[in-house]
Amino acid sequence: xxxxxxxxxxxxxxxxxxxxxxxxxxxxxxxxxxxxxxxxxxxxxxxxxxxxxxxxxxxxxxxxxxxxxxxxxxxxxxxxxxxxxxxxxxxxxxxxxxxxxxxxxxxxxxxxxxxxxxxxxxxxxxxxxxxxxxxxxxxxx
Numbered sequence: 001x002x003x004x005x006x007x008x009x010x011x012x013x014x015x016x017x018x019x020x021x022x023x024x025x026x027x028x029x030x031x032x033x034x035x036x037x038x039x040x041x042x043x044x045x046x047x048x049x050x051x052x053x054x055x056x057x058x059x060x061x062x063x064x065x066x067x068x069x070x071x072x073x074x075x076x077x078x079x080x081x082x083x084x085x086x087x088x089x090x091x092x093x094x095x096x097x098x099x100x101x102x103x104x105x106x107x108x109x110x111x112x113x114x115x116x117x118x119x120x121x122x123x124x125x126x127x128x129x130x131x132x133x134x135x136x137x138x139x140x141x
Contacts, residue, residue, distance in 0.1 A: 002015075002089065002092075002093065004093055004096045004097055004100065005096075005097060005100050007050075007100075008048060008049065008050070008053065008096065008100055009048060010041070010046070010048045010049075010092075010096070014041060014042065014046055014048065015039060015040070015041050015089075015092075016039070016040040016041075017037055017038070017039050017040075017085060017088070018037070018038040018040070019034040019035070019036065019037060019038075019081055020034050020036045020037075020038055021033070021034050021035075021036065022034075022035050022036030022076035022084075023076070033081075034081070035076070035078070035079060035080060035081045035084055036074065036075065036076035036084055037073075037074070037075045037076070037081065037084040037085050037087075037088045038072060038073075038074055039072070039073040039074075039075065039085075039088040039089070039092060040070055040071070040072055041070070041071045041073075041092060042068075042069060042070050042071075043057055043058070043061075043065065043069050043070070043071045044068060044069015044070065045069065049096070052102075053096070053099050053100050054069075054099075056099040056100075056103075057071070057095065057096060057099035060095060060098060060099050061095060071092070071095075073088045073091050073092055073095075074088075075087040075088035075091065
């Protein structure tokens with residue numbers, strides 16, 4: 001069980017890990033050892049994730065989530081398979097934990113009378129500046 005928050009825990013059987021060859025540093029090992037991890041988590045049909053968190057997770061994940069609701073995380077930062085595996089799980093936890101936070105409700109605000117007056121005064125000043133830059137029309141004789 002991977003504990004995300006006090007009310008969300010993901011069973012390890014819901015996570016699929018594939019080990020693939022990584023590009024980047026690693027010397028001769030880079031061509032023969034599969035150290036990168038491709039973590040797949042089916043968030044769309046997971047009983048561990050509440051529906052509201054699932055919707056926010058889809059927005060946060062963006063292109064990392066398929067149309068079928070499968071979250072794919074690639075981890076290839078480290079040279080060892082185990083470090084990359086831990087990194088992928090850590091990133092999954094962080095993403096789900098962020099999605100679990102309910103959005104802060106927006107409160108309407110009203111500008112103060114003083115700020116409105118300052119705005120109008122600056123508009124008047126700007127208009128006056130522009131007015132003085134205009135060409136003076138020549139009187140017709």
